[in-house]
Amino acid sequence: xxxxxxxxxxxxxxxxxxxxxxxxxxxxxxxxxxxxxxxxxxxxxxxxxxxxxxxxxxxxxxxxxxxxxxxxxxxxxxxxxxxxxxxxxxxxxxxxxxxxxxxxxxxxxxxxxxxxxxxxxxxxxxxxxxxxxxxxxxxxxxxxxxxxxxxxxxxxxxxxxxxxxxxxxxxxxxxxxxxxxxxxxxxxxxxxxxxxxxxxxxxxxxxxxxxxxxxxxxxxxxxxxxxxxxxxxxxxxxxxxxxxxxxxxxxxxxxxxxxxxxxxxxxxxxxxxxxxxxxxxxxxxxxxxxxxxxxxxx
Amino acid sequence: xxxxxxxxxxxxxxxxxxxxxxxxxxxxxxxxxxxxxxxxxxxxxxxxxxxxxxxxxxxxxxxxxxxxxxxxxxxxxxxxxxxxxxxxxxxxxxxxxxxxxxxxxxxxxxxxxxxxxxxxxxxxxxxxxxxxxxxxxxxxxxxxxxxxxxxxxxxxxxxxxxxxxxxxxxxxxxxxxxxxxxxxxxxxxxxxxxxxxxxxxxxxxxxxxxxxxxxxxxxxxxxxxxxxxxxxxxxxxxxxxxxxxxxxxxxxxxxxxxxxxxxxxxxxxxxxxxxx
Numbered sequence: 265x266x267x268x269x270x271x272x273x274x275x276x277x278x279x280x281x282x283x284x285x286x287x288x289x290x291x292x293x294x295x296x297x298x299x300x301x302x303x304x305x306x307x308x309x310x311x312x313x314x315x316x317x318x319x320x321x322x323x324x325x326x327x328x329x330x331x332x333x334x335x336x337x338x339x340x341x342x343x344x345x346x347x348x349x350x351x352x353x354x355x356x357x358x359x360x361x362x363x364x365x366x367x368x369x370x371x372x373x374x375x376x377x378x379x380x381x382x383x384x385x386x387x388x389x390x391x392x393x394x395x396x397x398x399x400x401x402x403x404x405x406x407x408x409x410x411x412x413x414x415x416x417x418x419x420x421x422x423x424x425x426x427x428x429x430x431x432x433x434x435x436x437x438x439x440x441x442x443x444x445x446x447x448x449x450x451x452x453x454x455x456x457x458x459x460x461x462x463x464x465x466x467x468x469x470x471x472x473x474x475x476x477x478x479x480x481x482x483x484x485x486x487x488x489x490x491x492x493x494x495x496x497x498x499x500x501x502x503x504x505x506x507x508x509x510x511x512x513x514x515x516x517x518x519x520x521x522x523x524x525x526x527x528x529x530x531x532x533x534x535x536x537x538x539x540x541x542x543x544x545x546x547x548x549x550x551x552x553x554x555x556x557x558x559x560x561x562x
Numbered sequence: 563x564x565x566x567x568x569x570x571x572x573x574x575x576x577x578x579x580x581x582x583x584x585x586x587x588x589x590x591x592x593x594x595x596x597x598x599x600x601x602x603x604x605x606x607x608x609x610x611x612x613x614x615x616x617x618x619x620x621x622x623x624x625x626x627x628x629x630x631x632x633x634x635x636x637x638x639x640x641x642x643x644x645x646x647x648x649x650x651x652x653x654x655x656x657x658x659x660x661x662x663x664x665x666x667x668x669x670x671x672x673x674x675x676x677x678x679x680x681x682x683x684x685x686x687x688x689x690x691x692x693x694x695x696x697x698x699x700x701x702x703x704x705x706x707x708x709x710x711x712x713x714x715x716x717x718x719x720x721x722x723x724x725x726x727x728x729x730x731x732x733x734x735x736x737x738x739x740x741x742x743x744x745x746x747x748x749x750x751x752x753x754x755x756x757x758x759x760x761x762x763x764x765x766x767x768x769x770x771x772x773x774x775x776x777x778x779x780x781x782x783x784x785x786x787x788x789x790x791x792x793x794x795x796x797x798x799x800x801x802x803x804x805x806x807x808x809x810x811x812x813x814x815x816x817x818x819x820x821x822x823x824x825x826x827x828x829x830x831x832x833x834x835x836x837x838x
Contacts, residue, residue, distance in 0.1 A: 273660060276741045280656025284649040284712055285668055291709045292675045295686035302686060312692070359582070367575035373583050375824050379590070381831065382816040384770035386788045387809040390795060391589045394596070394802050402592065402609050416607075436589060444828065497679030500772045504792055518681035525685045526777060534685045542682050549677055553670070 296542070302535040309529035324536040328524075333512050334537065337520040340427065341541075344516060345495045347431040348438055352491060355435070356442025363443070364450050374447070378440040385437070389504035392433035396420050423513030426506050430514055434501055438494075442487055449483030450476070489552040493545055517541040590813075597621070597807040604803045620807035627790060628811070634700075634779075635769060635786040639815075641704040642768035643761055646711035651757060654716045655745055658723035659731075669720075676713035680706075680773040688777055702778035703786065707771045711764035718763070718830050722756045723749060759826040762819045769815055787812050 303325070306318040328334050363374040380388070395402050398418035407413045419425045453476065461471050477484075499518040502508060508515035508523070517537055525534025596604065597620050598613040653672075657665060683706075691702050730752070731744045739747065750757060769786075776789040785793070791808040798804065820827055 274662055277656050277660025277662035280652040280660065280745070281662065281668055284653035284716060285671060287649050288671060288675050288709065288712060291687070291705060292678060292683060295683040295690065296678075298686040298690065299683065302689065307689070312689070362582070363579070365575060367572045367579070369576050369579055373579045375828050377583055377586050378824075378828055378831070379587070379817065379820050382766060382820050382827070383590075383813050384772070384788055384816070386770070386772045386792060387593065387812050388589070390791065390805055390809055391593045394806070395589065395592060397802075400605055400607060400609055400802070405607075405609050436586075439586075441831075444831065493677050497681060499679065499681045504772070504795075518679065521681055522684065522777075525688070531685055531689065538682050538685055541679075545677065545679070545682075549674060552677075553673065 299535045299538055299542075302532055303539050305532055307531035307535070312529075312531070320532065324532040328533055328536045328540070333515055333520060336512050337515045337517050337537075338540075340514060341496060341498075341516040341518075341544075344427060344431060344434075344498065344514075345492060347427070348434045348495045349488060349491050351431060351435040352438035352442045352495075353488065355439045356487075357446055359439060359443040360446035360450055364447060374443070378444060380437050380439075381441050383437075385500040386504055388433060388437060389501045392429065392436070393420060393505050396429045420506055421510055423510055426510060426514045430498075430502060430505055433505060434495065434498065438491065441494075442491065445487045445490075446480070446483060449480050449487075452483075453479045486552065489548060492548050493552065496545060496548070497541070517544075593806050593809045593813065596803055597810045599803050601803065605800070620803040623804055624807055624811075627794070628787075628808075630783060631785055631787045631790040632811070634784060635788070637700050638703045638707065638771075638775065638786050639765045639769040641700060642707040642711065643764040645704060646708040646715060646764040647757075647761055649708075650712045650715035651719060651750075651760070652745065653712075654719035655723050655749055657716065658720050658726075659728075659749075672713040672716045675709065676717065680710075680771075683709075684773060684777050687774075691778055698779050698781045698784050700784075703768070703771065703775040706774040706778065707768040708764075710767045710771070714767070715760040715764060719753065719756055719760055722753045726752055755826055756830065759823060759830045762823065762827065763830060766816050766819060769812075 304320055304322070306320050306323075311317050359374075359377075363370050396419040398404065398416050398421060401416075401419075403419065404413070404416040408416070417425065420429045457475055457479075458471055461475060466474070497518060498516060499522070502514055502516050502519050503522070506514045508519045518541060521534045521537035521541065523534075524530045524537060595612050598616050598618070599610070600613070600615045600617050600619065603610050603614060653668075656662070657668060662668075687702075687706055688697070691697050696702050696705075726749060731739075731748050734744050734748050735741075770788065771786075772788040772792065775786050776792065779785055779789070782790075787808065791805065791812065794801075794808065795805055
């Protein structure tokens with residue numbers, strides 16, 4: 265191939281690719297950089313319109329770290345993420361194993377429960393809020409019918425149960441997602457390995473521990489890391505279901521950042537919290553990129 | 563299960579699967595049935611499993627609010643869909659078909675941006691959009707929601723374009739097609755199903771968005787349905803039949819798209835969010 269033709273090919277390729285890349289750099293890349301700048305400045309409702317803003321150094325970060333609510337939000341975000349991951353992954357795995365069995369309706373039913381992933385999170389949050397309601401919620405009605413509780417519980421109104429409400433609601437969206445990714449992994453395991461093991465007299469449990477788990481390991485890794493990133497950034501669900509309450513009990517990093525910026529108009533501090541969230545995600549994303557770059561992608 | 567023959571086993575598995583689906587999809591059922599209940603049934607301490615008195619009142623009450631917010635939702639979702647398709651489909655094709663320098667970097671940019679949450683860029687985007695004077699306009703939510711769809715679609719479509727036999731385009735080029743007509747006349751028609759799926763995803767992503775539109779568009783007249791239902795809940799927190807009626811209308815597009823093209827959606831979801 266001549267050098268000139270190669271150059272032309274390069275140019276054509278860039279024509280296809282570059283517009284989308286530039287767009288992402290303008291609307292995601294630049295805001296992220298700008299967010300770091302804002303986090304070192306005095307940006308409040310008062311200084312919003314002015315051209316020059318005072319440089320504050322690390323003052324916004326110091327203010328944030330000194331705030332009790334921030335420390336709570338950081339802890340809650342991790343608790344929430346771990347809680348969701350455990351439930352989502354365990355049930356997602358069980359569902360994936362169950363629907364991997366070949367019976368008449370396995371595929372259509374498996375496909376259908378994925379619908380919860382496509383629904384607006386706003387609506388998911390609202391229906392779970394309604395189901396967890398104290399006076400007329402279905403969950404209280406069921407539990408009272410089973411005599412598990414004597415009187416209605418305000419699940420989302422108490423600090424110690426509100427977080428569980430959020431975790432359950434989020435798992436409803438996360439379970440089919442985990443199931444689907446794990447199913448893809450399960451399907452990639454060649455059936456003859458299992459057959460060979462059966463001939464050698466392996467039990468179901470042995471096959472699971474010695475074949476399924478080791479061969480599924482790359483999938484499991486990426487499901488967990490991806491799940492972490494997707495869960496850690498939670499915003500809509502918490503914002504709609506509890507608004508971070510009762511009294512900060514479910515405040516997470518994203519809702520706290522939002523409150524600082526758009527309710528208290530301390531944009532500098534809001535940006536600082538968002539950056540801390542970014543650093544947490546970035547570290548996990550690095551692990552993720554490392555695991556998938558081994559596979560195929562690049 | 564050893565005593566059961568294959569036929570019996572099949573029946574038990576199917577019953578189990580149906581039960582799982584019924585329990586799992588109960589919240590969806592709950593949204594729909596409660597939108598048809600009258601106030602006294604909503605407020606009853608023992609909820610009724612289906613509306614004993616069927617009514618459309620909750621929907622009729624919402625008609626006034628609905629006209630404006632529905633229009634806003636449609637404009638934002640369609641605008642965002644067109645914008646993201648125009649940028650991401652060619653990019654996915656270019657990344658699959660051309661050996662350009664820095665391809666790894668480009669794929670990496672999409673992989674990383676796809677994982678970044680809205681809450682990270684809400685504050686800076688708000689400040690930027692405020693400078694540009696496009697808060698409380700359709701531009702703000704359209705421009706911001708497209709950033710969700712673009713990387714997703716690029717990663718979702720790239721494998722399809724990679725798997726397409728290159729000979730078809732080569733033959734077309736020998737016949738005098740240039741690179742762009744090869745893209746429009748050969749590649750796009752072959753990958754039509756996945757491109758349509760991508761369009762659906764980008765529509766749904768923008769339609770479902772709350773964070774961006776709630777932050778950028780605070781005027782009632784500019785609110786889409788998601789942020790309108792949230793505002794409504796804050797004002798009339800216990801009017802669950804009205805809230806659920808709004809919810810039914812909000813989930814309709816996703817449900818319709820999901821039911822009509824379930825297979826493609828499920829495939830696209832796995833490739834768009836994991837591999838690339």
